[in-house]
């Protein structure tokens with residue numbers, strides 16, 4: 382697919398972001414810069430604060446006054462669960478809260494793009510897990526977001542569906558060009574998709590690796606295993622175990 | 625969907641188990657839906673036979689045939705329709721008031737913290753009162769005319785709707801609310817597109833309870849010195865030992881209750897078409 386991304390927007394810049402729950406400091410003076418239109422993956426142990434960071438970037442959690450947040454807008458989020466409203470047809474879910482004219486037409490085109498053109502009038506309860514997650518992707522993209530946040534969007538899908546979703550997300554990213562940040566537990570997924578992989582630990586970005594592999598990427602690529610090993614090391618996984 | 629499978633499986637099972645005995649009985653094949661009515665029909669026939677044999681005196685219970693004849697007579701004379709209209713009017717007005725009040729209070733309590741503090745505590749306390757025990761007080765307050773009857777029906781309808789709608793609003797999945805917020809819905813949009821539709825299934829259950837409770841209230845209310853209505857018809861018949869007319873009145877109550885229930889079920893089917901169990905079935 383040709384690179385016809387719309388003109389890039391502002392970079393994302395976060396400074397001095399601290400987030401506490403009671404006495405538990407989850408984010409501790411976090412700093413983050415993302416180039417416009419870049420694709421970044423965020424790794425980290427369970428409970429390291431990845432979702433907390435994403436929620437703050439999405440505007441779902443209030444940011445403390447002393448933090449600096451320069452964020453591209455509009456923002457869209459895809460959660461681990463599709464979070465479709467069960468009482469609205471698929472196209473109505475995608476068109477939810479859309480301003481401007483022809484909401485239905487735009488929703489239909491977005492669903493077309495994720496391969497759900499035949500399910501416009503379906504109830505969400507009738508979709509498979511993969512289809513529902515694609516509908517959630519369409520709902521995120523129909524708003525032409527400049528910042529796209531994905532919180533373990535494929536964790537609940539089977540391996541085959543996940544592979545299809547990977548290439549779909551990459552296509553959509555190339556096509557629409559939002560600054561993209563994906564949280565994942567899967568080191569392979571991170572290296573496969575992203576240009577840059579961050580590791581969140583101790584409330585900060587503890588590691589920052591550039592993935593300089595040509596696309597489309599495969600597990601068999603020479604650089605792949607090296608990157609994978611380094612990331613697993615950052616995550617504190619014993620290399621012998623992981624092999 | 626695992627839900628639907630779980631819902632479908634028991635049905636398939638019963639159909640199978642039901643089919644086995646019919647295959648053993650040659651020729652006599654009665655559809656399963658009709659089979660359900662066989663034993664009630666047998667009971668009515670037994671009742672008729674017992675009445676005809678003089679085992680049940682008409683002063684205890686009139687024969688089914690007499691009940692039918694009386695019902696027909698009451699319809700022809702216009703007596704039953706006019707009493708029915710009076711009763712229906714009481715239920716409709718009472719329901720209108722009770723449902724409106726229940727919905728309004730549930731919205732106030734469900735949609736704002738302040739509202740909950742003001743409304744919910746007294747409602748939870750009042751609901752523990754058996755409201756039918758308020759009759760003497762109502763008579764003192766409202767006299768013995770239409771007002772206490774309508775008030776009792778309204779009270780019976782208000783609480784179930786309040787409780788279920790309030791619980792429904794509070795039970796809406798926070799994750800859905802959050803997602804809708806990300807996609808730019810303001811407070812009004814949230815209420816309209818997420819919170820109210822999410823609370824609807826629970827509220828419709830409440831509506832069914834409310835209707836049942838309203839009928840019950842009507843029956844009790846019509847014992848209060850009524851001069852018209854199905855309850856009056858029954859009380860009047862008692863004075864003349866007309867058990868046939870009493871049974872007619874009871875049947876009318878039962879039919880009205882069934883009809884109301886069917887209406888709500890229809891509304892449920894249309895309003896909740898999105899539910900997994902209804903989507904496929």
Ligand SMILES: Nc1ncnc2c1ncn2[C@@H]1O[C@H](COP(=O)(O)OP(=O)(O)OP(=O)(O)O)[C@@H](O)[C@H]1O
Pocket residue numbers: 402405407425426427428429430431432433434
């Ligand atoms: N609303 C909250 N109230 C209290 N503590 C919270 C809240 N949200 C998150 N936390 C805590 O903050 C920490 C980070 O949570 P978060 O969900 O961001 O982790 P995560 O990195 O996304 O983990 P996972 O990989 O398991 O999804 C956890 O210890 C969690 O218990």
Ligand SMILES: [Mg+2]
Pocket residue numbers: 431432433532
């Ligand atoms: Mg998380």
